[in-house]
Amino acid sequence: MNNNxxxxxxxxxxxxxxxxxxxxxxxxxxxKILLHLDETNNSTKLxxxxxxxLQDAQTLKIIFNTIPYNDSVKxxxxxxxxGPTTSHSLESFDYHxxxxxxxxxxxxxxxxxxDESGNDKMGNNINNINNNSSTSKRPLYGSAFGxxxxxxxxxxxxxxxxxxxxxxxxxxxxxxxxxxxxxIVI
Amino acid sequence: xxxYNLLPNTQTNAPGKLKQFFFESNDIGSYTTQFxxxxxxxxxxxxxxxxxxxxxxxxxxxxxxxxSSIPPASTEKSDQHPNFNVYNNLNRNLNKLPMSSSQxxxxxxxxxxxxxxxxxxxxxxxxxxxxHFLLEDPTNYSIQNVxxxxxxxxxxxxxxYFEEIGDPIDKTNMPKSSTSSNSRRGGRYNSYSQxxxxxxxxxxxxxxxxxxxxxxxxxxxxxxxxxxxxxxxxSWVYESEKKDxxxxxxxxxxxx
Numbered sequence: 001m002n003n004n005x006x007x008x009x010x011x012x013x014x015x016x017x018x019x020x021x022x023x024x025x026x027x028x029x030x031x032k033i034l035l036h037l038d039e040t041n042n043s044t045k046l047x048x049x050x051x052x053x054l055q056d057a058q059t060l061k062i063i064f065n066t067i068p069y070n071d072s073v074k075x076x077x078x079x080x081x082x083g084p085t086t087s088h089s090l091e092s093f094d095y096h097x098x099x100x101x102x103x104x105x106x107x108x109x110x111x112x113x114x115d116e117s118g119n120d121k122m123g124n125n126i127n128n129i130n131n132n133s134s135t136s137k138r139p140l141y142g143s144a145f146g147x148x149x150x151x152x153x154x155x156x157x158x159x160x161x162x163x164x165x166x167x168x169x170x171x172x173x174x175x176x177x178x179x180x181x182x183x184i185v186i
Numbered sequence: 187x188x189x190y191n192l193l194p195n196t197q198t199n200a201p202g203k204l205k206q207f208f209f210e211s212n213d214i215g216s217y218t219t220q221f222x223x224x225x226x227x228x229x230x231x232x233x234x235x236x237x238x239x240x241x242x243x244x245x246x247x248x249x250x251x252x253x254s255s256i257p258p259a260s261t262e263k264s265d266q267h268p269n270f271n272v273y274n275n276l277n278r279n280l281n282k283l284p285m286s287s288s289q290x291x292x293x294x295x296x297x298x299x300x301x302x303x304x305x306x307x308x309x310x311x312x313x314x315x316x317x318h319f320l321l322e323d324p325t326n327y328s329i330q331n332v333x334x335x336x337x338x339x340x341x342x343x344x345x346x347y348f349e350e351i352g353d354p355i356d357k358t359n360m361p362k363s364s365t366s367s368n369s370r371r372g373g374r375y376n377s378y379s380q381x382x383x384x385x386x387x388x389x390x391x392x393x394x395x396x397x398x399x400x401x402x403x404x405x406x407x408x409x410x411x412x413x414x415x416x417x418x419x420x421s422w423v424y425e426s427e428k429k430d431x432x433x434x435x436x437x438x439x440x441x442x
Contacts, residue, residue: 027280063330091281092279092282092413094411109392152334152341178261179257
């Protein structure tokens with residue numbers, strides 16, 4: 001079950017050009033992807049995120065910190081089973097629509113903070129130092145890492161059909177700088 | 187203390203490291219590095235930068251976005267006082283250009299997307315003279331490259347840095363000079379405002395190029411998105427981890 005239809009009515013009040021319409025859809029899509037990257041162990045949300053990706057292993061290209069995937073299930077499983085909770089904040093993005101194809105190339109620059117409380121995404125202590133269930137599960141975010149992400153989106157589905165299903169054809173995500181005052185190793 | 191390693195080796199579970207390069211296949215890897223070497227050699231020579239416009243066609247697009255956020259002070263070599271004023275009138279960061287129907291916002295969103303080699307050439311002349319260090323300092327550059335089968339092309343992403351050397355050839359889009367030193371910190375979105383004064387220095391960048399094959403083996407650049415951000419040491423260089431941050435080396439004893 002997926003319900004990834006886009007509702008941009010509220011975010012595009014007064015927009016009356018194709019350029020603005022495109023920008024609104026892509027803005028929403030980028031922000032939804034960042035939210036899903038920060039998602040914790042919510043199976044409904046994970047399934048929803050999986051539907052964002054093109055379900056064609058021959059075409060789909062995912063590069064996550066230089067690790068390649070062509071299977072979105074494997075990528076999402078690895079993403080959620082490794083590492084602590086994250087918090088992405090969008091700093092800049094820009095896009096170009098490839099004429100004739102309708103594909104959209106998006107370049108995103110953002111910051112990412114990691115929960116350094118010692119808990120993973122499911123709230124379990126990573127190092128088994130303290131298994132006291134009464135310990136607060138509230139994330140304690142450290143200094144920000146820099147992230148550069150490039151996307152190739154199927155604009156025909158995203159803009160024409162106003163759907164987020166199967167729109168991600170390519171995702172290249174890389175940490176481009178790292179703070180020194182962090183417990184996270186990358 | 188190792189709290190968590192984000193890139194464990196799936197076979198051995200040993201700590202992994204970010205790789206400097208990712209190429210979908212070795213053949214496009216050597217092609218890409220050679221192409222980028224030639225590209226930036228021409229880009230850095232301001233008088234010859236226009237030669238690059240021959241790689242762009244009428245449908246090609248170019249734009250610049252500025253990520254003006256400040257990296258954490260704990261990040262190695264980070265510039266805590268970047269100045270992006272020379273790019274102010276070229277910046278198409280859609281996270282900051284307001285999604286409104288105002289004429290100015292709409293005009294900027296459209297006007298700052300350069301289409302066709304003539305317009306792209308005009309934009310090139312409005313960018314400052316710079317130097318990349320791919321030959322002198324190659325470890326500070328990272329490249330990812332994937333095939334883009336829908337157009338029989340490829341997407342090339344390069345992360346690295348350049349040094350701004352001097353003014354653009356065409357200064358029409360430069361901010362009007364101001365004699366007041368109106369510098370203040372803490373603007374919108376953690377931006378750093380320095381009035382209209384232009385100050386050059388090092389900048390980090392992410393550049394996304396979409397290439398398709400052209401005639402005689404020369405590629406055509408269909409899309410070129412340049413993201414410029416505050417200068418910062420790269421994540422994929424691990425030399426600094428060899429140093430012990432707590433115990434200073436014996437030879438570095440302090441003397442007053």
